[in-house]
Amino acid sequence: MERSLTHIALFTALIAALGLVPKIDLAAGVPITAQSLGVMLCGTVLGARRGALAVLLFLVLVAIGLPLLSGGRGGLGVFATPPVGFLIGFPVAAFVAGLVVERTTLAPLWAAMCGAVIGGIGVLYAFGIPGMAIMLDKSLTEASYLAMAYLPGDLIKVVLAGFVTQAIGAARPAALMSRA
Amino acid sequence: MLTLTSPVETPLHRLPAGVKLAALAGYTALLFALQAPGALALAGLPVLTLIAGGGRVFAAHAGRMLRPLWPFLLVVAVWHLATGAALEGLAIGLRLVIAVAAANLVTMTTRLSDMIAVIERLAAPLTPVLPPRRLALAIALAIRFVPVLSERVTQIAAAWRARSPRRAGWRVLAPAALAALDDAEQVAEALRARGGAG
Numbered sequence: 001m002e003r004s005l006t007h008i009a010l011f012t013a014l015i016a017a018l019g020l021v022p023k024i025d026l027a028a029g030v031p032i033t034a035q036s037l038g039v040m041l042c043g044t045v046l047g048a049r050r051g052a053l054a055v056l057l058f059l060v061l062v063a064i065g066l067p068l069l070s071g072g073r074g075g076l077g078v079f080a081t082p083p084v085g086f087l088i089g090f091p092v093a094a095f096v097a098g099l100v101v102e103r104t105t106l107a108p109l110w111a112a113m114c115g116a117v118i119g120g121i122g123v124l125y126a127f128g129i130p131g132m133a134i135m136l137d138k139s140l141t142e143a144s145y146l147a148m149a150y151l152p153g154d155l156i157k158v159v160l161a162g163f164v165t166q167a168i169g170a171a172r173p174a175a176l177m178s179r180a
Numbered sequence: 181m182l183t184l185t186s187p188v189e190t191p192l193h194r195l196p197a198g199v200k201l202a203a204l205a206g207y208t209a210l211l212f213a214l215q216a217p218g219a220l221a222l223a224g225l226p227v228l229t230l231i232a233g234g235g236r237v238f239a240a241h242a243g244r245m246l247r248p249l250w251p252f253l254l255v256v257a258v259w260h261l262a263t264g265a266a267l268e269g270l271a272i273g274l275r276l277v278i279a280v281a282a283a284n285l286v287t288m289t290t291r292l293s294d295m296i297a298v299i300e301r302l303a304a305p306l307t308p309v310l311p312p313r314r315l316a317l318a319i320a321l322a323i324r325f326v327p328v329l330s331e332r333v334t335q336i337a338a339a340w341r342a343r344s345p346r347r348a349g350w351r352v353l354a355p356a357a358l359a360a361l362d363d364a365e366q367v368a369e370a371l372r373a374r375g376g377a378g
Binding site: 014076 | 208245248249256259268272276279282284286287290292295296298299317318319321322323324326328329330332333350356357358360361363364365371
């Protein structure tokens, strides 16, 4: 029980830390926040239930006014901005990513990449695009064009989520709770 | 750690957090019901008055918190000027700015401890699955470890730079996640040694 609780809390802190540290150049000169990568990792490393709870706890901390989103954003205001759908989709994305890693027998690298694509892109965009459509008063088609701006960065994060999950599985096999 | 609560005391600081949150929910619903730019501007006046009433420092803080909105306002402006529906674009932009400013106003005038109290009250029906003590412990642990892990990521990046002319970039991610996992195991043991998480 204590292990679950501390893993959830520590990965919540990790998502925040990845957003606070500026300038992680994920690929040659493209500064991308590692924050949504943190969300994918919550699922692929901690598993579906704990991963989703860690992300949910992160959103609670943001909502009560801690500036933990990348760029020092936070507070209730971020839940009224156009990307709010992505925030709401974060816990579900982590859950689905974790579920894929838990339920498949692929090697951690491929399982985590599949999980990150299905959860971190498929499920996440299914929340994010309607959210953007409502907030900007656009049709779903128009909103999906706007969401494409996030796609290149997210594809890079999918690959990284795979490699990081694999590295964790190699260094601490017991710590990969999604496979324990 | 810094919170987004404004150090400038306003009358809004003294209102109960629950009242402010309920008012915000109602107000945001109203904003989404209004369609005309004129009506939206009128509805935004109270928020503007409250922000301006806090004085210059308070208003500047509120202004800074609106900055992340500019890319979206730009997209809306370009889109609606191109399609010739400028009035609709104005309404969308106004609604966006006012809704975010109102929500930020609640955040800026409510202390973290009051917000946590609201969360505990909202989570009360969940007590059988999630005891309030456990939730409070998780919140406290997460807040405590944000600066710890940020520092760790910075150290890992510095250690990389000491060994390589190239930037660390994504290579800090796996060690950072491992650090979080190791810390989690140790904190779990420490909690168990002190009688568990309750």
